[in-house]
Amino acid sequence: MRRVAITGVGLVSVLGLTRSAVTEALYYGHSGIVSEPERLQHGFRSTLTGRISGFDPGTYLGRKHRKSMPDFAVQAYAAALDALEQACLDVTDMRSERCGLIFGNDSTVLSVLEQRKALEYAGTTTGMGSGHIFRGMNSTISMNLNVLLGNTGPSWTVSAACASGAYAVGQAADQIRLGRLDRVLCGAAQELNWQAVCAFDGLGAFSTHSPAQDASRPFDRERDGLIPSGGAAALVLEEYSLARQRGARILGEILGFGWSADGTSLTVPDQHGLARAMQSALLDAGLTTRDIDLINAHATSTPLGDAAEAANLLAVFGASCPPVMALKSLTGHELWMSGASQLAYVILMAQEGFTAGTRNYEEPGPDTMGIPVLTQRREHPPHVVMNNAAGFGGANACIILEVG
Amino acid sequence: MDNDTIVTKVNAALAEEFELEQAALVPDAKIRDDLGLDSLDIVDMVIVLEKAFDFKLQNKESLAAIRTLGDIYTFIGELRDAGTIR
Numbered sequence: 040m041r042r043v044a045i046t047g048v049g050l051v052s053v054l055g056l057t058r059s060a061v062t063e064a065l066y067y068g069h070s071g072i073v074s075e076p077e078r079l080q081h082g083f084r085s086t087l088t089g090r091i092s093g094f095d096p097g098t099y100l101g102r103k104h105r106k107s108m109p110d111f112a113v114q115a116y117a118a119a120l121d122a123l124e125q126a127c128l129d130v131t132d133m134r135s136e137r138c139g140l141i142f143g144n145d146s147t148v149l150s151v152l153e154q155r156k157a158l159e160y161a162g163t164t165t166g167m168g169s170g171h172i173f174r175g176m177n178s179t180i181s182m183n184l185n186v187l188l189g190n191t192g193p194s195w196t197v198s199a200a201c202a203s204g205a206y207a208v209g210q211a212a213d214q215i216r217l218g219r220l221d222r223v224l225c226g227a228a229q230e231l232n233w234q235a236v237c238a239f240d241g242l243g244a245f246s247t248h249s250p251a252q253d254a255s256r257p258f259d260r261e262r263d264g265l266i267p268s269g270g271a272a273a274l275v276l277e278e279y280s281l282a283r284q285r286g287a288r289i290l291g292e293i294l295g296f297g298w299s300a301d302g303t304s305l306t307v308p309d310q311h312g313l314a315r316a317m318q319s320a321l322l323d324a325g326l327t328t329r330d331i332d333l334i335n336a337h338a339t340s341t342p343l344g345d346a347a348e349a350a351n352l353l354a355v356f357g358a359s360c361p362p363v364m365a366l367k368s369l370t371g372h373e374l375w376m377s378g379a380s381q382l383a384y385v386i387l388m389a390q391e392g393f394t395a396g397t398r399n400y401e402e403p404g405p406d407t408m409g410i411p412v413l414t415q416r417r418e419h420p421p422h423v424v425m426n427n428a429a430g431f432g433g434a435n436a437c438i439i440l441e442v443g
Numbered sequence: 444m445d446n447d448t449i450v451t452k453v454n455a456a457l458a459e460e461f462e463l464e465q466a467a468l469v470p471d472a473k474i475r476d477d478l479g480l481d482s483l484d485i486v487d488m489v490i491v492l493e494k495a496f497d498f499k500l501q502n503k504e505s506l507a508a509i510r511t512l513g514d515i516y517t518f519i520g521e522l523r524d525a526g527t528i529r
Contacts, residue, residue, distance in 0.1 A: 101462050103484065165503070166490055169483035 042279035043212045045291040045440075047128070048383040049121025049226075049273045051114035053089035053370055058121065062387045064369065065395040066416065070252035072266050072371045078233055078240075085245035087254050089268025089371040091231060100187075106170030108183050109150045111228040114271035115142060115180045116187055119224055122273040126287060130188045132222075139220045140194035141211045142180040143203030143227030145375045148235040150174035180228055192220065198375075200430025201337075202298075203227055205378025208274060209296035209438055215278050223276045226383075229376035231269030239267065242306070244341060253399050255372075257338035257365030258345050258412050260404040265339040268371030272380035290386050291442040294423070295324025301433025308347035313337075313427060313435045314354040320425065320437035321355075328356050331439070333394060333413070333421035335381050337429045338365035339372045346406035348427065353409055362413040364421075368398035378428035378436060389420040389442035444529065449519050453512070456495040460487060470513030478512070492519070496528045 050056075053071025054064035064071065074086045096105055096113040099120075105113060123130065132138075154175050157167040173179060178196035185194050199206040204227030211225035239245070246264035248254035256262040282289060297319025301312035321327065334352065338345050352360055366384055367373075373380050388394055394417040403410060420443035428436045454468040463478060474480050480488060489500055496519060500506075509515060522528045 103461060103479075106487070107483075161490075165486070166493070168490060169486040 040216050041218060043215045043293040044277050044279045044282040044287070044289045045274055045293065045386060046277050046282050046287040046289060047122035047124070047126030047275035048290065048386045049118035049125065050380060050383050051091060051094055051118050051270045052272070052380065053091055053268050053270060056094055058125070058387055061384070062391050065384060065388055066391065066393055068369065068396055068398050068416070070369050070398060071268065072251045072255060074249070074251040075233070081233055081237065083233070083237065083240045084243065085240055085247045085264070087246055087251050087266040087371070088233070089231060089266060089373070091270055104183070104187065106168065107173035109147055109174045109179060109230060111230045111269065111271060112179045112183050115226065115228040115273065116184060118226060118271040118273035119184060119188070122224065122226070122275045126275040128275065133224060134189055134191045136192045137221040138190070138192045139211070139214060139223045140181050140184050140190055140192070141197060141207045141223055141225045142184070143197045143199070143207035143375050143379060144177055144180055145198040145200055145203050146230060146235055147175055147177060147179055149230055149232045150179070152234055199434040199436070200432055201372070201374050202378055202428040202430040202434040202436040203375040204272065204380065205426070205428035205436035205438055206298070208276070208293070208379050208382060209298065209436055211276050212293040212296055215276055221278045221281055224273060225276060225379070226271065226273035227376040227379040228271035229269035229374045236267040246340060255340045255368045256399040257336065257340045257368050257397060258349065258363070258403060258407040258410050259400045260402050262340045262342060262345060262404070265341050265367070266371035268373045270373060270376060270380070272376055272383045274379065274383060290390065291440050293438060294326065294441050295320040295322070295439040297321070297323055297437045299435045301435065303433055305431055307343050308429055308433060310347060310350045311354065312433050313348060313351040313429050313437070316435040316437040317351065317355045317425060317427065320439050324439045326423070326439065328359070330423050331425045332361050333424045334361055334363040335385055335424050335426040336363050336365045337427040339367055344429070346404070348429070349407040349410045358409070360409070360411055362411050364395060364413045365397040365400070366395065368400065369395070378426070382426055382438060382440060385421065385424050385426065385440060385442060392420050393418055394421050444523055446516070446520060449516055449523070452495050453492065453515055453519060456491045457488065460491045468512060470511065470516065472512045473510060474512065496522070498522060498528045
């Protein structure tokens with residue numbers, strides 16, 4: 040089986056717009072979560088959200104291109120350019136049938152709402168404008184990147200709820216391991232607007248904790264819900280020996296990928312599904328639990344979700360569970376994007392030689408006992424990291440990454 | 444509306460919508476080759492012209508002969524002469 044190297048990452052995150060800004064936020068434990076009181080006027084329970092500051096789509100693309108792209112697709116483009124730049128690749132290096140694009144995404148709600156408004160305003164479909172159809176399709180990221188990058192290989196978008204990003208990166212790695220592709224630009228994005236998450240708020244899933252930066256409390260006794268967040272993450276994956284041959288700096292290696300479905304509930308994760316994905320990833324990597332030195336948990340800060348992940352972790356690792364890091368304590372839940380962004384965050388930590396602490400964790404609840412949550416930053420990088428993702432419908436994914 | 448006003452309004456509408464330099468907006472400029480507008484842009488070009496001159500184009504086929512910016516000036520002038528726009 041061929042090996043898969045990571046040679047570049049890019050992010051547009053609530054933690055920052057550049058690798059250095061995001062790294063700094065991870066290092067110091069800065070939160071990207073704010074309160075938007077105007078959400079109450081829309082009928083929300085929770086005012087909390089991740090917020091991206093200072094991103095100007097016009098810096099990256101002119102109106103001609105932007106009219107066919109929602110903001111999160113422009114953010115994916117910006118992240119992709121950053122990832123390619125770090126990998127010392129030009130867009131022309133992606134123009135081959137041996138190179139592909141795979142992105143995770145599971146909604147483009149605001150675009151669809153705008154489409155309807157445009158028709159109401161114009162009174163005729165020909166007056167709506169040409170961009171709406173392309174903004175409103177779930178594959179808007181891979182579709183637009185194809186044109187912007189001049190891609191000539193395969194490209195597609197993966198939807199698996201909050202595991203979308205992990206499925207995208209896992210599928211990208213598999214294409215390389217199986218010899219179908221040599222290089223894949225992959226990742227995920229998540230729209231960040233109240234319209235996209237109003238129905239989710241209606242389920243009572245969001246935290247109402249105050250202050251905002253203390254609200255996301257994965258595994259903590261006082262956790263009361265997730266905080267919706269978003270942005271975009273991109274990673275460049277390459278066949279290991281080819282990356283070496285061209286002198287690329289290897290930032291990490293994907294050792295294993297596992298997946299599963301609970302098959303039980305739309306919203307409530309069960310006690311076994313994620314464990315099966317973790318075991319599958321270990322088997323795929325040819326590793327045992329003793330080889331894992333850090334868990335990068337899915338841990339969204341919901342009472343049921345974190346309890347289920349704790350049970351799944353204990354089922355796999357028992358009493359010898361390695362430290363568990365919960366990055367959503369800083370970012371909130373980046374939903375479709377999180378399975379990809381959390382890999383990128385680990386790469387950034389490894390590059391800078393530290394492991395981020397989990398913010399807001401004070402003590403476990405009765406249903407998260409036994410999880411060794413890493414609360415304090417470590418001044419050394421992780422080595423072999425297990426990265427979990429889970430989504431509605433019980434979609435689970437696990438990627439094992441070697442870094443440092 | 445005189446011809447100079449038509450030129451000014453067409454140029455302003457297209458410059459804003461497609462982020463074009465004023466210097467590029469000469470009568471001989473080919474809409475596709477010189478100004479870089481593709482078939483999707485033509486859809487939006489019609490919309491901005493309808494808005495700029497407050498009319499609704501009933502017969503989109505009438506645009507088929509338009510190749511240059513000068514053709515647009517002529518087209519709008521004909522709509523004025525026919526009383527479609529004021």
